Amino acid sequence: MRIFFISFLLFIGSDVWAQNTKTISGYVSDAQNGERLYGATVYDSTSGSGVATNQYGFYSLSLPAGNVRLQVSFVGYKSQSATILLRSDTIIRFSLLSDNQLDEVIVKAGKVSNDKLHSVERLPMNVVQSLPGFLGENDVLKALAQFPGVQQGQEGSAGIFVRGGSPDQNLILLDGVPVYNATHLFGFVSVFNPEAIQSVDLYKGNFPSRFGGRLSSVIDVRMKEGNKYERHTDLTLGLLSSKLTHEGPIKKGKSSYLISARRTLLDLLVTGIAKISQQDSEEAVIPGLYFYDLNTKLNFTLDPKNHLYVSMYKGGDRLFSEFMTKTENTGTLRKDYIDVNLKWGNSVFATRWNRQINSRLFLNTSLSSGLFNYAIYSRFSQKVSEEGEETENWTDIEYVSKVNTNQLKLEFDWFPNNLHKVKFGAEASLNYFIPGEQKIQKSDANNTIRGNRHQQNFTGSLFAEDHFSIGKKWIVNAGLRYDLYKTGQTVFQKISPRLNIDFLASDKAAFSFSWSEMFQPIHLLTNSSIGLPSDIWVPATATIAPERSSMQSISGSFDITKRLSLVTAAYYKRMKGVIAYEAGYSFMDISDDWETLVAQGKGRSWGIENAVNYEFNKLKCWANYTLSWNQRRFPEMNNGNYFPYKYDRRHDLNLGFIWKLSPVVDFSAMWVFQTGMAATIAEQDYPGYPDLLDDYFSDSITGEDIKDSNRIQTFSGQNNYRLPAFHHLDLGITIRKEERNSTRELKLGVYNVYARQNPYMYYPVTESDGVRKYRQVCIFPFLPSVSYRIIF
């Protein structure tokens, strides 16, 4: 590593300009709310030099002394120009005015520009708000699934699969802090409240070296900072949830706050009605389900060179069911209760201190903590009243799973000259896990504790990358990341090279090659990837080693006409150390040591991604198509041969448009088509040895007896069949009314317009005539929605 850094610094140093240069540095921010803009371009037309702002809106540009003509631009904002006489190092702050347009379509997978070619896909929040939502709820993760190479898992799932990876291989960051369970409502909605989010960046390849810890993607979500100049309130009433966001200055122009809350309200009504209507019943079922999010953020400009951010998030879900049966017999009253209570959620706390050390060096120091907590509390109790005396027996079962990450990160941005933009830094994390612990307490017995107890580990990383140009045609981003992971007495280390080379063939065509290696010292125990909270995070151990991947990709971007663009890419990814439950086991087998229930194997995926965008006046259309293969291999499954991954979708097509019918009406539509999931379907069956197993099963969904449930089923291979294709059409319309001091929006939408019955899950049954069938459960055949929003 030492050799690497010395070589690296010599290389940078050799390129330092000899001539008399001065440095202009500063921040680019939004003129209306003071929020800093990431990715804005500061360009000197005199010298032809330019630079983009970092995540905190900071830029540094070294130019020859004399007259410079600066142009500052950012997507969705009016460009700003300034001519200055540069005599010494200068700090200039730019404030850009929004032009209130839908300037970047969600699906635009990179554009032929010389700075951000393919490295990141930015999801504009105004576009997220314009898309049709699920029950009126616009969702960040579902919007990301529109990108080529990003696939939605299945009906109702917000889990995404990036270039053949699984959902646990996505590093989802909220203000730099990992979020372990990014979904609500079993995966139907993500935890990111669009009203509180400033930006969402997706990296699906060419990972910058500052990111690590996951194999397949980085989703970098940044919360809004809060308006530094004016107070604003944003209120939305919807079928699924209602939201309130309030922001404003603490000290005008210097500091601000933002607070945003979201909660489902329908459950209050449903649970209340159930309680009242079943008050005197002999059998009662009281169900309930809700989720909530609370985002808060404070930001302080301490002085022109120091800035402090404090952000917090707390969100969670609660699902509960209370069952009661009452029986009365000859003076004895017996009540049986079953209370099941699931709670899960994330808590995130982050402080970030930005310091401009000098005109060319910027430091961000962050201290953060993230917690994911999942618990099931259930109580089975019986109360018996007899001759005025009441006795109660009960069993309490508590199941807990937790992940806690505490991280310190130092991240430097060094602008040695205009050709090089260097990032380097270090991070250290202390992680605590309770993979799954069950406590059982009974009224008449001692407590029992079993399962997987507390574990602790340490991760440390060093990273450095240089973004530099070779001539006017070539742009290189080269980096290295060193990861150290210590668990118990076992240490794993990995040096991961990252390389991206862009070639700008012309103004209308560019090509790119990238190579990334990644390291993931954490696993997700899951069978379903449907967003059940029962998906359990576990740390890599001495026996279940960390996951590793290597991915190569090439891509080309073409501006075919002024309005029509095409981006095409091909990738190949290999993964080692991926895990799966051993055949026959699932997350329901919690009482065992999880390491004995999983198999570790390999994965590979490859594919071609295409994104076509067309923009004309107020109409923006996209067509994204991915052709891909996704396979896994485990020694204990499928005779040790590769087999299709459950979410191996050969074809994935996303079509959509946003049409601004008038200044006050937006109309949008999306159609999603995916090849059906792979599934293991039995082709033949035969009787087991007579009387070895002699029991009958019933269908837990319908209650019907299953004939010949003890027969043995045979299948030619793992995931040998395809479920029916997944597709649905969603429509949305937004009617906006601008008033002097407020904006009102009415959103109408329909999810799954033509009521396609996409499978949520499936299971086998045998008919009374002995013929075997599979049944599927569909949950969202057709869902209209309405929401009303007011911003003032």
Place this chain on the structure above:
Amino acid sequence: MKRIFTILVIVFIAGSCIKDVGFSYPEVPSQVVVNALFTEDEPWKILLTYSKGAKDSTDRYIDNATVTIRSATEEILAEHTGDGVYSSERYPQTGTAYTLTVELPGFRTITATSSVPGKPECEVLPFTTVWSKYMFPNDLLDYDVLPVSVSMGNTGEEFYRFQFKKYNPEFRYLVSPEAIESMRKKSIPEDILAVLDDLYGQYYDNPYFVVQYTRQFANKYSPAELSTFEQIIIREVIKERVEGYIPERFSLLPVFSDCSWIVNIASYTNAVIGENKNEQDAGLFLGDWNLSWAMQNGKKEGKEYWLYIETCSPEFYRYYKTYILQVSQRMNPYAETIKVYSNITNGVGIFAGYNRQMIHFFDY
């Protein structure tokens, strides 16, 4: 855990739609299915059938095969005795490796090899009849259990299966062909008779256990009709005394274990299994609610309690374990499907040896 999730899943999917999935199954040729578990106490018996496809409704027996069992010292030709069963009067020998060969026109030669492991040499340790509660982790249900400790002896065998059985010397109830015919004459519908016909040869402690099979027709017949049918059935099932220690007089009882080397895969199998790496003892729980109740109320039932201990060949053990896993997880949409182990080359099924020790350890 399973119970909790079943509850949650039911609540969650309320209002959803359920429909059959249309798969186009390819025509997969049938395979020969061998079912043979052998031990030194029983003569050779091998059942041969064809596997069936998803759209077939019934099994087909194989009656034209040539079945040979060979060891280093002998060759046995098993004769077809009907319904796909091939038998010989000779007995397997402990410790001898046997190779099964099945020749069948149109199929490649089917072979399998296994042997009878050594007989268990276990001993039930002295115990007191102190009942306690055991909560089975898979279904979170409490069971009244009687702890029974077993000394494992020194056979060197690795794979074990344990079962508790109750020997009932009293009268039993039997559905006989004559009873079926008599019921037919008394207008019991044919669909109910078809179900009862499947019960032929099985003994029940109580005629109401037979009647319960009519409840699956609750949607087809009125409660009054069903009640009439039940009365007829109760009168017609035969009450008879069964002599001797024959298998039909033993009924299985729930067994559990919290030993680290013994596995409880599913409660309904009424068996626990384990891989013994030099373990000296096995801690078992007998889960007989009736016995618990009888002892608490001082009502002697006059029944014998037996422990069945089986040493298993590796083939039997793998087959049994994967078989239970496949069946028990079939209704779990989240578990990957497991392939049931088979040691049959060019076919499926099992040809495996085991040995058994029966210990009469308690009377009440």
